[in-house]
Amino acid sequence: MTLDEIAFRNAPLGLALLENRVVRRCNARFCETFGDSEAAFLHRSLDQLYPSQEDFERIGARGLSAMRQTGRYDDERIMRRLTGELFWCRVRGQSLTPDDPFRRGVWSFSDLSEARPVVALTPREREVAMLTCQGLTSKEIGLQLNLSYRTVELYRARLLEKFGARNIAELVGKFSGMPV
Numbered sequence: 016m017t018l019d020e021i022a023f024r025n026a027p028l029g030l031a032l033l034e035n036r037v038v039r040r041c042n043a044r045f046c047e048t049f050g051d052s053e054a055a056f057l058h059r060s061l062d063q064l065y066p067s068q069e070d071f072e073r074i075g076a077r078g079l080s081a082m083r084q085t086g087r088y089d090d091e092r093i094m095r096r097l098t099g100e101l102f103w104c105r106v107r108g109q110s111l112t113p114d115d116p117f118r119r120g121v122w123s124f125s126d127l128s129e130a131r132p133v134v135a136l137t138p139r140e141r142e143v144a145m146l147t148c149q150g151l152t153s154k155e156i157g158l159q160l161n162l163s164y165r166t167v168e169l170y171r172a173r174l175l176e177k178f179g180a181r182n183i184a185e186l187v188g189k190f191s192g193m194p195v
Contacts, residue, residue: 029124033108035117036061036075048104048126050096066095069138075117078108082116091148091190093133093141094124102128103190131190134177143170147183148190 016024023030029045031038038056046053049064065071070093078088089107096102105125110116136144139160146156153167160167171183180186 029126031056031122031124032119033061033117033122034119045124048096048124049094050098050100055097063097064094066093066101066141067138070141073138073142079116082108082110082120086110086113086116090145091127092145093136101133102126103131103133136174136177140170140174140177143167144174144190147171147174148187 023040024042026042026044029048030042031045032040037058037060039058041053041056043053046056049056062068062071065074074090074092078090081088087107087109089105091103091105093101094104094106103126105127106122108120108122110118110120112118112120142160143156146159151159153164153171156162156167157164171186175181175183175186178186178189180189
């Protein structure tokens with residue numbers, strides 16, 4: 016086994032080599048994070064690791080758009096273990112084929128569940144939460160999601176209530192797992 020192979024297999028975060036959003040190779044931490052053996056993940060589409068098909072498609076479209084511009088994408092989102100358990104995950108990807116970003120890439124997955132418990136959210140609330148964590152204003156989120164900023168404000172108000180936060184800064188702190 017080469018040093019590169021040892022490093023990949025034993026990296027302290029989940030790594031996966033993907034082709035068109037299908038796992039071609041993954042390491043031990045990826046398997047631990049999502050709850051099965053490497054054999055169970057090989058040739059498996061990532062759609063099974065998202066809370067819903069809608070999330071898979073929506074986040075995929077956002078990621079593809081970003082990767083066409085920079086070759087990279089990262090976010091923090093809710094994902095699903097094979098047991099069905101939902102958890103917060105930091106995801107980062109680097110395309111190896113810039114002309115076709117999803118054709119082949121290296122992706123990392125960091126389980127954030129210890130610092131950030133999952134609260135039951137609708138898909139739209141998850142979207143608003145993700146974009147809020149990225150520092151977008153209600154107007155910017157509204158433009159991205161094709162919603163009025165007032166509708167985004169309603170979603171943010173629900174998030175404040177669900178997370179017991181007094182303001183957006185405290186809400187983002189709770190999302191990020193930082194003490195507030």
